[in-house]
Amino acid sequence: MYAYKQQIQRTDIYAVPNRTYTNPVKKIKKKPKQAKKRNPFVEFLRLLVTLAFLMSFGIFVLPTSYNILVKQVAYPDRLNTSAGYHNKMAAEDPAFSTEINMHSMAFPVSKYLNNGIINNQLLLIPTIDKKHSEVTTMYHTDEIADLKSQLLNLGKEYKSITPAIYVWEYEQGRYVDINASELYPAASIIKLPILVRMFKSIEANQFTIYDEMKFSEVYRSSGSGSLQYSQAGKTYSMDNLAKIMIQESDNSSTNMIMSKMGGMEDVNAGLRDWGISTTYVRTWLPDLQGTNKTTAKDMAKILYNLDNPGFLNVNSREYIVDYMSHVKNNRLIQAGLGEGALFIHKTGDIGTMLGDAGIVFAPNGKRYIVVILAKRPYNSQQGKDFIVKASEIIYKYLVE
Numbered sequence: 466m467y468a469y470k471q472q473i474q475r476t477d478i479y480a481v482p483n484r485t486y487t488n489p490v491k492k493i494k495k496k497p498k499q500a501k502k503r504n505p506f507v508e509f510l511r512l513l514v515t516l517a518f519l520m521s522f523g524i525f526v527l528p529t530s531y532n533i534l535v536k537q538v539a540y541p542d543r544l545n546t547s548a549g550y551h552n553k554m555a556a557e558d559p560a561f562s563t564e565i566n567m568h569s570m571a572f573p574v575s576k577y578l579n580n581g582i583i584n585n586q587l588l589l590i591p592t593i594d595k596k597h598s599e600v601t602t603m604y605h606t607d608e609i610a611d612l613k614s615q616l617l618n619l620g621k622e623y624k625s626i627t628p629a630i631y632v633w634e635y636e637q638g639r640y641v642d643i644n645a646s647e648l649y650p651a652a653s654i655i656k657l658p659i660l661v662r663m664f665k666s667i668e669a670n671q672f673t674i675y676d677e678m679k680f681s682e683v684y685r686s687s688g689s690g691s692l693q694y695s696q697a698g699k700t701y702s703m704d705n706l707a708k709i710m711i712q713e714s715d716n717s718s719t720n721m722i723m724s725k726m727g728g729m730e731d732v733n734a735g736l737r738d739w740g741i742s743t744t745y746v747r748t749w750l751p752d753l754q755g756t757n758k759t760t761a762k763d764m765a766k767i768l769y770n771l772d773n774p775g776f777l778n779v780n781s782r783e784y785i786v787d788y789m790s791h792v793k794n795n796r797l798i799q800a801g802l803g804e805g806a807l808f809i810h811k812t813g814d815i816g817t818m819l820g821d822a823g824i825v826f827a828p829n830g831k832r833y834i835v836v837i838l839a840k841r842p843y844n845s846q847q848g849k850d851f852i853v854k855a856s857e858i859i860y861k862y863l864v865e
Contacts, residue, residue: 601773603769609862612859625841628644629645630643630644630761631764633765634863635832645762649758649818651820654822656711656719657767659746660722665735665777667703677703679699680697680700685697688753690709708788711792733745733746744760755818759838765836794812797856798810810822810823821835822836823835825864
């Protein structure tokens with residue numbers, strides 16, 4: 466009974482409101498963990514491994530990434546060179562042969578939306594609606610029917626020749642157009658817009674006529690010109706390179722000049738800026754396959770603007786006229802001109818296409834632009850004979 470009462474009492478005690486019992490427990494403070502002592506030798510090894518990794522990344526990974534990624538986006542024109550140029554680039558820069566074309570990654574929509582092809586790349590070129598304030602176009606009056614008839618009859622005598630002829634005389638704006646808008650291989654005549662683009666770059670203060678470039682194996686190109694026999698490491702001024710390019714039709718100097726300006730794309734950008742949409746450069750010289758294209762009318766437009774003060778300043782025109790007045794090849798249009806006539810021009814020859822383009826200054830004060838492009842059987846003498854006779858016919862009709 467007593468035990469029961471004791472149990473009741475304890476129950477009552479627990480039932481008392483606001484009454485709590487605590488079980489005092491002593492808190493045991495944990496001793497702080499002591500930091501493990503690091504092994505200096507192990508830490509030194511870790512530092513060496515980290516430095517070795519960073520150095521390897523900088524030496525091997527970054528240059529490879531630059532060659533594979535950055536170059537392809539910044540310089541896509543290097544991917545579309547002739548086999549000879551590609552081999553030379555690969556010999557000097559081994560990474561060149563392993564480059565991957567990243568142009569499609571940089572411009573993904575160009576595969577589906579494009580309105581132009583330059584350097585073997587499909588491009589979406591903005592349509593320019595504004596007038597080209599610098600470049601002007603020749604005014605045209607009447608086509609010279611009699612002269613055109615004579616030239617067409619001449620063509621019947623040379624059935625193996627497919628000519629493109631454009632003639633424009635300054636005095637009255639009369640002209641002759643025979644396939645003048647048809648695309649033809651430009652051969653070395655493409656050096657004319659390259660020359661003009663060079664002086665436009667000089668006028669824009671991108672470099673000067675006195676700047677020098679070092680000749681290397683990368684630029685050595687076969688075909689015409691003496692620079693291909695030059696010693697690597699020799700330096701040439703831009704003036705010297707331009708003179709050799711035009712007067713000797715030198716291919717090596719042409720590639721050096723294009724490289725100085727930023728490559729083939731820079732020349733094409735200049736042509737588009739001048740309102741010339743059909744002429745383009747796709748291949749470094751020599752372009753033996755004829756992938757660089759032009760039309761007789763495009764070349765006539767460039768020739769016409771050589772004397773345009775809104776397009777070229779006085780200094781540029783003087784240099785250009787001087788170069789073109791001393792072209793060594795005088796066996797084409799110049800061979801058909803009368804005595805005392807002056808001719809500034811640029812010739813081109815890749816075997817299957819022979820051409821000449823320039824401005825004739827007759828002794829009596831008359832002048833005219835003439836461009837003759839002739840597709841022919843490889844190295845056929847018929848091409849040269851046709852151009853000389855066509856030049857004789859044109860000169861006699863317009864001057865004599």
